Amino acid sequence: MRKRRQYYKPYGGRRSGPIWLLSLLAVVLIFVLGFVVLLGIVLFGSRDQLSGQPQVMVILGCKVETWGPSILLQDRLDKALDYLEDHPDLTIVVAGGQGDDEHVSEAQCMYDYLTGHGVDGGQILLEDQSHNTWENLRYTRALLEEQGVEATDFVVVSNGFHLARVRMLWERAWDGETTLSTLAAPSSHLPSRLSMYIREPFALVKSFFFDR
Known part of the structure; x- marks a missing residue:
């Protein structure tokens, strides 16, 4: 029997996967790295950052339930109340409109909670037309100008996950003309805290490109 002739085949290196699979993996890797950076x-x-001598406190709204402020909103209000114990003379703006599933505006709900805990209603201004963070800040500026409140130092109160975006948008809304401090309220509701920290990096990108 004749032996089958063996032909030499040069080593061509390790074969890579299909181009589409490599491209998909590259896209996934870029997405994951981008998310990690944004997170x-x-x-x-998501921490307290205090500077200057705030003259105005702005409390940003959140979901209102049928019984009153949601847990996240109550966290913001309690954080504000703690600060007001040592700074009782601040002008306060409560910012947030009324959603389709809310029986009162977020601003009114915050006003009721603060006055129910001893804050003088005369020092609270209600911004009750906004429906997102960008509108919160723009309409707050318009309200203060309308009321003749002149201030250069502000402190904004919101949950910690929210504050990086707040700082970015504040610079746009106020043209870098003010000193901004932030108070990071805790997020007592664990499911909400987890979902918000997943959501917020995407909201940061959205606001960077579209909230102008």
């Missing part, structure tokens, strides 16, 4: 920005911003 880092969100986490870095």
